[in-house]
Amino acid sequence: MPVDEAVRDYLSLALAIGRRRSGTVGVRTGDAPAPAGPPPSPGALVRAAGRLGQRLPDLGLEPRRERFLAAQLVALESAARRLAGQGVPYDAVLAAAADGPVAPGREDDHRAAHRELDALLPGSGGLAARLAEHRRRDDVPPDRLAAGLAAMAEALRARARDAGLVDGPEEVVFEVVADAPWSALHRREGPGRSRVLVHAGARPRRAGLARLVAHEAYPGHHVEQWRREAVLLGERGWAEHGVVLLGTPQALLSEGAADNGLHALVGPGWGPWASDVLDGVGLGFDGERDERVAAAVARLARVRLDAARLRRAGARADDVEAFLRRWLLVDDRGARRVLRFLSDPRWRDHVVTYVEGVPLARRWLDHPGATPAQRLRELYDGAWTPSGLREELSRMGRE
DSSP: OOHHHHHHHHHHHHHHHHHHSTTSEEEEOTTSOOOOSSOOOHHHHHHHHHHHHHHGGGSOOOHHHHHHHHHHHHHHHHHHHHHTTOOOOHHHHHHHHHTSOOOOOOHHHHHHHHHHHHHHSOSSSOHHHHHHHHHHHTBOOGGGHHHHHHHHHHHHHHHHHHTTSOOSOOEEEEEEESOOSSSEEEEEEETTEEEEEEEGGGOOBHHHHHHHHHHHTSSSHHHHHHHIIIIIIIISOOGGGGEEETTSHHHHHHHHHHHTHHHHHTOTTHHHHHHHHHHTTTOOOOHHHHHHHHHHHHTTHHHHHHHHHHHHTTOOHHHHHHHHHHHHOOOHHHHHHHHHHHHOTTTTTTHHHHHHHHHHHHHHHTOTTSOHHHHHHHHHHTTOOHHHHHHHHHHTTOO
């Protein structure tokens, strides 16, 4: 089987699964083949994924390219098996998406994060109430949200360009929406063009604006898209990158890199830096404390994945919400919003990408010998898999 034919089969398989399972295809460029006719049956998709995976070693592909396709096909076969009603265990779903086993959270780790937050947020009342009050004071007034997004995008865009992460025509448009299961969402609108939807109902916060813009735009998904089209598709001609597939190893590294965007462009001290930027539009905040609070809250990320495991195991929604309130320190409204995300067919498997991808990407960005921004560029341009990145970090003595 020629390489081009194998890649076309991969793209056709991905798009066919996407037609049967909402949320599989996150991004598709104009060059990806347009589906024609009814999609194959789920059983046929399972067989197609298996056959293509078996043929990869005989195609003479570059090792990293072959490894990327092999890891993607494992996740696509898992999705096809679920469509066919073959009862794939949730841990196997997570392992296929993460390109390796996924450990559950540990209550001792959650308690340690709670203790850190307790020290950062002194006062009367329970910790969850104090954290909620801290967040309430940090809310962005609705009439200032657009100005805050614009100011942060301009500042981070300048840094991304100075770091050489993007150097050609590109544009990001921000749009505020009233209701959604997510806080923000990146959409490709054409070569070098993106639209970022921001959920006003998620109550964006001042420190959160910096993380949101870094994740969705500079140097996150928008910049990744720009580099994917310029390097992987343009320079190398690796057409398999014409789609970005949720619930796959590709998405795990994409989300991990995006969530480390502030670390890549600003590094430690991003809180005071972001406060200075937003102070220009009347949205300054206690950057040092908010940076420390954000780091402690980030250590609770695995709570969401454990909640998803509980829900998949048949736990009642009320019990899952109670679990989220206890460990994630959210109120009833916040617990319902998280559960809504975890229950959405498009996003319910996506939570693993943040839990596993963020720490893995951080270890890569922090490897000595290059700046975090340079490492981010290597990650975007390298067509890595999570297992390949883990092995490389181990070889370089980081794991």
